Amino acid sequence: MTTIVSTHQLSKYYSGVCRVDKVNMTVYEGDIYGFLGPNGAGKSTTLKMLLGLSKPTNGDVKIFGKNFNKNRQSILSKTGSLIESPSYYGHLTGLENMRIMQRLRNVPQKNIDEVLHIIRLENQKDKQVKHYSLGMKQRLGIAMALINFPKLLILDEPTNGLDPNGIREIRELIKSLPHRYGITVLISTHLLSEVEQMATSVGIIDNGNLLFQGSMDLLQKKSETCICIKSLNNTLARKILTANNYTFLPQVKDDFIAFRSINDNQIANINKLLVDSNIKVTRIEEHRKSLEDIFLELTGRERSL
Template identity: 55%
Template sequence: MNTVTVETVNLTRRYGKFMSVNNVNLKVPQGEIYGFLGPNGAGKTTTIRMLLGLIKPTRGEIAIFGKELSKNRIPILKRVGSLVESPSYYGHLSGRQNLKVLARLLQLPDKRIDEVLDLVRLTKNAQRPVNGYSLGMKQRLGIAAALISRPELLILDEPTNGLDPAGIQEIRELIIQMPKEYGITVLISSHLLSEIEQVATYVGIIDQGKLVFQNSMNELRKLSQRNIHVEVNQPIEASLLLQKQGWKVSIEDNILSFPSITHEQTASIVKELVLHRFSVYRVVEHKMSLEDTFLELTGTRQSL
């Protein structure tokens, strides 16, 4: 694993008796896109607000760039860009004028305004009033504002919320570009598995305030199981025979189920059943989808 950019130890936030974030141990590797995934109300935004110093943890520690946030808040946050919920802007001003206000506050040269406008592909619309921007353009302007100070860490909370498919694609391409071309570590939260799957290299899944999974996206995909289902005339007798021969088999809805077996093993099982005069009606491969895996990890069956 790369150097860790963000690390939390037992991060917890309680509101009265309600535990919004419960002993969360995040590890965000440097130069990666970390997808922070969970159903609405799982604790994502509360965690992000704590990472940005907007609210204080009830207990636990936060380290960013290897330094404790509580003791180095200002120097750390100077190296962090963020977009939490909807971007704020002056609607009557142009995109360029909005960024110019921010550049003046941060004492940055006008050259940087041009750079971020080009980065988020808003140069052609830079002179238009922001009130006339589409939702996708407003989100890109918000990301431009987050990038203007050349951050090393970019934190985006649900950046594709409310966008049409074209706007979602724009933001997705922009996020993927950040680590590759500029070396920026990105932490992006979403309740949409499909969005995280397309951009993230690492993923953390939070549910009811608890981190239930954290690893690379490839490791999450490996959890998607491939089962072979075999329908026979006497499933109980058939399973007993195969178990005696050393096969790992279970019965689901009167159908034999075999976890992660090869084509050759499937053929051997079918041959064995036929030799023992069982009638084999059907052989079906069943692969658990990534969404099934997510729903299993979060203990929900709700649609995402």
Template identity: 60%
Template sequence: MNTHPIIETRQLTKTYGGTPRVDQVNLKVQQGEIFGFLGPNGAGKTTTLKMLLGLVQPTQGTVKLFGQELRSHRLEILNRTGSLIESPSYYGHLTGLENLKVMQRLRSLPAKNIDKVLQIVRLDNHRHKPAGQYSLGMKQRLGLAMALLAFPSLLILDEPTNGLDPAGIGEIRELIKSLPAQYDMTIVVSSHLLSEIEQTATSVGIISDGKLLFQGAMAQLQAQNRAAVHFRIDDPARAVRILSEHGYRPIMQEQQLVFSAMPDSEVARVNEILVSGQIAVSRIVESRKSLEDIFLDLTGKERSL
């Protein structure tokens, strides 16, 4: 059994013109995970992934894949790794099948892998069509087929749903979710689409301005999603004074009082106190933060990422 993380970085840093684009990032990705690498555009996601693949040299820090230093075992490591970084590369005048044959011969892979990956990415019926005539979604799937051709132990995908329509996004999402169990793959998928990471990943890292702000299981992140109870009332200032006499310390937000999660009996007790104090309660709502809200709390970024 593999006791090493599949990916481990220490103090990984990349500086351009004196400004760190990636700033002392310590990543750990375990075998079999779908690791969602989340952050707004320009946060440092692509630069980090390029350093994991040896496409960009770190200014500082180390990268280990499969327990080995990338610097010392690059060829061996990359033979076990598939990737789709930024936009897919292909020869537009060649068919999808011919593009895959070029890759298969370059990497000395079994020819049978071509048919298999074409079926996996649902391009089997378009294998003889020139890649230059593919739709954006088909080009993305061709890039994914190339990344899968060696059936790698580690698959690194940078914004794989970029530019796709909702149906295409759903297809890629379901494909990614199926790969770890079917082919024993570990997957790193970067995105600025919060809903995609929430629906796909088993663990997550959040990066902003080059700094890793959170890393852990998706359940850990969602555990920060504590419920809050909102009372909409007509006189918040007087309500706070009344409730303080009974030991309650709510937060006042405009016409609302906000309490941390509490049982129904406690909600009923607060409501009773307010009504007895001649405070009109027009609404009681329990709310939870979405992954997007947690992301915004961590990064301070605006919603339009």
């Protein structure tokens, strides 16, 4: 696989405080890389260093296989970005803002028309941006980032300010970019649901540390399935199961007896054993960790995203 973005020991300190700590990130061609973490985790700082908006304290950045410091102009010419919030001239229309970006990027008029259509702003293009809603301004920022149809698109919290329908539209747009335009996408977010629905690979960052990096399939494998059984007398059920050499997880959740890695025959045998012992089984359920559970486990503490 071709590597589009790679960092080595990337670090950033502000006033002696570490915000990004020795991050080794790898984004492959065609990826939708979900950069996930709570607010203040170091996501925006990392993305700024990838774009040269912030100078790393330590470490290296390579994009398209080239050292960023030595190939800044050629790299940025093939990169689109939206960091934190869109920049625009409020007294100009959406179309006039796009024409300024067109001149800066040296792209044809057809790019403006296509991008405005993709982002669903063609009917609002003649309206002054200061009269746009927050969601429309966000979409304009994404349109500006897409105007040159870059090889790499970096988006920092792109669904901020969008209503549920707008979030769904942007999600579907992002999912279409790799195969439709050959664009690799690096997107930061604190929304677990968005990562689950559109990312092909993920990096989880907290307190500046990259805690996990890999494919979504690899992350989902951390979500071990367990079989949970509830009865009318769990205390006695546990004693009987222990006496018959069955092992179950020590933690109790919602008063279930939880088993890991057991097959259908074992489940049936456990159920028969309990029923034959005059213990009424009320539920047998399959439980799987959510992405949020995995995140909390990785960070080692419960905190809201």
